[in-house]
Amino acid sequence: MRRHVAGIGITALATVIAPPLLAQSGTVTRLEEIVVTARKREESLQEVPVSVSALSSDDLRVKGVTKPDDLKFHTPGLEIRNQSIQRNSVSYFIRGQGQTFGSSPSVVTYFADAPLGNGARISIGNNAQLFDLASVQVLKGPQGTLFGRSSTGGAILFSPQRPTGEFGGFLEQTIGEYNWRETTGAIDVPIVEGVLNARLAANIVRRDGFTKTLNTGQTLDDRNRNSYRLGIEFTPTDSINSYFMHAHNEVDENNSGSVLLNVNENFALYNTTPGAGPGWFAVQGLCGALNPGNAAGSQACATQRLGILNSLRDQLIAEEERVTTGGDSAKRRNLAGGELIFKGKTDQLLNITTFDLGEIGFLGDVTIKNVFSTIRNLGVRTTYDGGNPLPNGLVYNNWDYQNFQPVPSSAASGKNDWLDDYSEEFQVMGDIDGRHSWIVGYYIEKQQFDLNYPPLFATFGNALSPTFSPTIVGGFSADQEDEQKGYFAQTTFDLSEWLLEGLKLTTGYRWTESSGTRGQIPVDQLALMSGNLVPGNTFQDRPGLDDSAPSWTISLDYQFNDDTLVYLAHRRGFKPGGTNTASNPQNPPPGFELNYDPETVDDLELGIKADWAIGDMPVRTNAAIYKMWYEDIQRSENIGTQGAPTTQVNNIAKAEIQGLELSTQFLVTDRLELSLTYSYIDAQYKEWPGFVTNVITGAVLPYEDSPYTGTPENQGTIGVRYTLPTPAEWGDITLMADYYRQSSVWLNDTALSDGFGKQDGYGNLNLRADWSNVLNSNFDLAFFVRNATDDLHAVALNSYYAFVGTASAVYNEPRMWGAQVRYRFGAQ
Numbered sequence: 001m002r003r004h005v006a007g008i009g010i011t012a013l014a015t016v017i018a019p020p021l022l023a024q025s026g027t028v029t030r031l032e033e034i035v036v037t038a039r040k041r042e043e044s045l046q047e048v049p050v051s052v053s054a055l056s057s058d059d060l061r062v063k064g065v066t067k068p069d070d071l072k073f074h075t076p077g078l079e080i081r082n083q084s085i086q087r088n089s090v091s092y093f094i095r096g097q098g099q100t101f102g103s104s105p106s107v108v109t110y111f112a113d114a115p116l117g118n119g120a121r122i123s124i125g126n127n128a129q130l131f132d133l134a135s136v137q138v139l140k141g142p143q144g145t146l147f148g149r150s151s152t153g154g155a156i157l158f159s160p161q162r163p164t165g166e167f168g169g170f171l172e173q174t175i176g177e178y179n180w181r182e183t184t185g186a187i188d189v190p191i192v193e194g195v196l197n198a199r200l201a202a203n204i205v206r207r208d209g210f211t212k213t214l215n216t217g218q219t220l221d222d223r224n225r226n227s228y229r230l231g232i233e234f235t236p237t238d239s240i241n242s243y244f245m246h247a248h249n250e251v252d253e254n255n256s257g258s259v260l261l262n263v264n265e266n267f268a269l270y271n272t273t274p275g276a277g278p279g280w281f282a283v284q285g286l287c288g289a290l291n292p293g294n295a296a297g298s299q300a301c302a303t304q305r306l307g308i309l310n311s312l313r314d315q316l317i318a319e320e321e322r323v324t325t326g327g328d329s330a331k332r333r334n335l336a337g338g339e340l341i342f343k344g345k346t347d348q349l350l351n352i353t354t355f356d357l358g359e360i361g362f363l364g365d366v367t368i369k370n371v372f373s374t375i376r377n378l379g380v381r382t383t384y385d386g387g388n389p390l391p392n393g394l395v396y397n398n399w400d401y402q403n404f405q406p407v408p409s410s411a412a413s414g415k416n417d418w419l420d421d422y423s424e425e426f427q428v429m430g431d432i433d434g435r436h437s438w439i440v441g442y443y444i445e446k447q448q449f450d451l452n453y454p455p456l457f458a459t460f461g462n463a464l465s466p467t468f469s470p471t472i473v474g475g476f477s478a479d480q481e482d483e484q485k486g487y488f489a490q491t492t493f494d495l496s497e498w499l500l501e502g503l504k505l506t507t508g509y510r511w512t513e514s515s516g517t518r519g520q521i522p523v524d525q526l527a528l529m530s531g532n533l534v535p536g537n538t539f540q541d542r543p544g545l546d547d548s549a550p551s552w553t554i555s556l557d558y559q560f561n562d563d564t565l566v567y568l569a570h571r572r573g574f575k576p577g578g579t580n581t582a583s584n585p586q587n588p589p590p591g592f593e594l595n596y597d598p599e600t601v602d603d604l605e606l607g608i609k610a611d612w613a614i615g616d617m618p619v620r621t622n623a624a625i626y627k628m629w630y631e632d633i634q635r636s637e638n639i640g641t642q643g644a645p646t647t648q649v650n651n652i653a654k655a656e657i658q659g660l661e662l663s664t665q666f667l668v669t670d671r672l673e674l675s676l677t678y679s680y681i682d683a684q685y686k687e688w689p690g691f692v693t694n695v696i697t698g699a700v701l702p703y704e705d706s707p708y709t710g711t712p713e714n715q716g717t718i719g720v721r722y723t724l725p726t727p728a729e730w731g732d733i734t735l736m737a738d739y740y741r742q743s744s745v746w747l748n749d750t751a752l753s754d755g756f757g758k759q760d761g762y763g764n765l766n767l768r769a770d771w772s773n774v775l776n777s778n779f780d781l782a783f784f785v786r787n788a789t790d791d792l793h794a795v796a797l798n799s800y801y802a803f804v805g806t807a808s809a810v811y812n813e814p815r816m817w818g819a820q821v822r823y824r825f826g827a828q
Contacts, residue, residue: 049557049567076679082796087256093710096683097153106153114373132201142573144551145508152601163197168826176818202228211257220257239356255340260387267805308463315389337391344380364432374422379413386808391458401533412453435494443486452477479519502559516545543579653688675719683708712745731773747797762793790815
């Protein structure tokens with residue numbers, strides 16, 4: 001059946017295309033125009049030959065999109081999972097492309113035209129509160145030509161509201177379940193009329209957690225954030241515009257509630273059978289080394305540590321039983337190996353300057369644009385685990401280590417300075433007679449840090465640690481610098497005068513160079529013996545990165561009539577390569593490769609965008625079918641029998657992805673609107689050499705059979721919006737409902753080796769009642785219920801089977817109701 005998906009998709013697209021082509025353009029009543037910037041200039045969504053889903057400021061508010069992970073319910077083909085069992089970091093998947101197996105993201109996020117951090121350092125995460133935005137745009141497929149950082153899956157553009165030049169604003173208060181209190185406001189202030197304007201926006205949110213930790217009493221999954229954004233727009237002349245923005249975000253929360261789901265009772269170190277169990281031997285060896293020549297001391301040591309291991313094993317088994325038999329409510333409670341926190345602050349400075357040069361001969365109307373952004377990390381500290389009763393898979397990020405215990409310190413917090421993390425893009429673009437357009441540009445981004453503290457990892461209740469302390473993982477990363485440069489050009493030619501009226505050709509090319517330097521400073525072993533984490537005196541160079549790759553786009557689009565656009569596009573995108581490290585560079589194992597190359601995606605997309613009508617009912621339909629060839633995929637492979645490492649990353653896998661996407665709106669009456677989105681994806685590995693042994697069953701399985709992570713086969717949303725026929729002096733009362741449904745999805749990269757990580761299909765129902773202009777006033781009221789059916793599903797599934805024999809999940813937010821009041825003043 002899967003082999004015929006392309007044919008099915010073409011048939012489905014033909015079915016969608018037929019009605020618009022038969023409709024008379026003169027009879028079509030247009031729906032509201034949506035403006036997007038998918039090609040670095042403002043254009044109507046219906047005239048852009050690119051698959052884009054866009055949400056306006058009003059859409060975001062009435063659909064209740066307050067966090068990035070809300071976007072999937074309104075965007076066909078977008079899947080989101082949480083990274084590292086932490087709700088604060090989300091990984092986007094578009095058309096089967098996402099962040100897997102420790103790789104860099106395949107979908108790049110932008111805020112105000114500038115890419116957000118690439119993850120070189122621990123940050124406060126990207127699941128930030130969304131407020132006072134002009135729009136969110138989701139671009140699908142490789143975006144390697146016009147958008148700064150190379151990507152294979154797509155791009156998500158978050159655009160803040162800019163100053164309007166008129167005094168006005170709003171103040172909004174939300175209250176709801178779990179003691180939810182959220183205040184959002186914005187004010188526009190014209191400082192010098194027509195020349196200098198400012199907009200200040202802020203969001204403060206407090207909400208109790210919904211996961212109760214039984215053994216520590218902590219309540220996890222709370223929300224405690226403060227954010228503000230100041231935008232200043234300077235327009236000294238009609239041809240010059242400069243927008244300055246400063247954004248600040250801070251988080252002070254308990255971390256995510258990870259719930260233990262599976263325990264491998266046969267994990268070697270849980271076997272403490274005297275004289276036979278690996279756990280028993282490990283403890284005896286440790287205690288003998290700690291108490292040389294002291295039999296009594298060794299015996300007391302072993303009794304204590306074996307007691308911890310036995311208690312841990314018994315509690316793990318009991319917790320698995322509680323969760324397995326306790327129903328959905330049991331998954332709203334968990335255990336934790338310590339206090340879990342997520343704290344941090346970041347700042348961003350940004351400037352976008354445009355200079356309209358006017359008409360310049362054959363180049364047309366020329367504009368210069370420069371986008372500069374720098375992000376400063378003011379310190380981040382996190383701890384998270386996998387739902388264990390004792391420290392067992394408990395991770396400390398950006399912690400110091402003193403007197404054998406993790407402690408917070410400024411030195412370990414990951415702070416950096418302005419310009420340590422920055423990006424800049426310079427563009428020159430032209431418009432020729434409103435028919436042809438072009439853009440050329442240069443892009444650079446750089447991230448650097450002097451010293452990063454290693455993570456701490458507590459396992460087995462610290463029973464196998466000589467000092468009952470977490471293990472220090474590796475050494476200090478030092479003098480790391482990553483840089484990516486891109487040179488790009490793209491043109492769109494109107495071929496109406498030469499070939500066919502309404503036919504346009506777009507071509508684009510980009511050359512990207514990626515480089516990086518790496519260094520490491522080993523831990524000072526003498527200081528460590530005293531219980532302190534201190535950098536040693538030796539600096540070790542590690543292999544750096546130096547690669548380059550092209551990306552391109554070519555498309556034909558045909559404006560069949562004023563209301564119907566069809567297009568065919570081919571694009572290439574890539575994800576940069578990297579380096580492997582051998583512990584003995586002078587004698588690496590056979591088959592060792594120092595560098596691995598970029599992985600690439602080539603796609604072919606056929607789409608239609610149409611405004612048409614069924615009788616007198618306006619309809620908007622956007623649809624696309626696509627096929628993607630994913631090659632040189634970066635995956636781990638086993639190599640050699642001598643030396644180290646025994647695994648390395650190499651370009652060894654291939655996959656094919658195909659699917660279709662559909663978005664349709666029906667304006668049934670002037671009061672009733674229906675909407676439907678749907679996505680189908682078929683993703684399979686075609687090549688992946690090697691085999692893996694399942695840690696549970698012992699079966700030897702080919703890597704090629706690995707499930708495709710983050711890619712549900714079917715997704716769809718049905719929406720209804722109805723405005724009541726109330727008297728005009730009452731204001732407008734609108735009732736809304738959105739129901740999202742998706743099929744099963746794999747969320748664990750190592751699913752083949754442990755058989756864990758599949759989330760069955762699930763749904764999500766959101767309800768909302770809006771009363772705008774209450775009794776002809778400046779007040780708006782809203783009442784809403786999110787996840788009205790209280791559906792429970794995992795948003796992250798994480799396996800520690802290889803390390804501590806456990807697997808766990810983080811679950812979605814439960815049903816939450818709330819009310820919202822909004823006061824608008826001035827021009828707003």
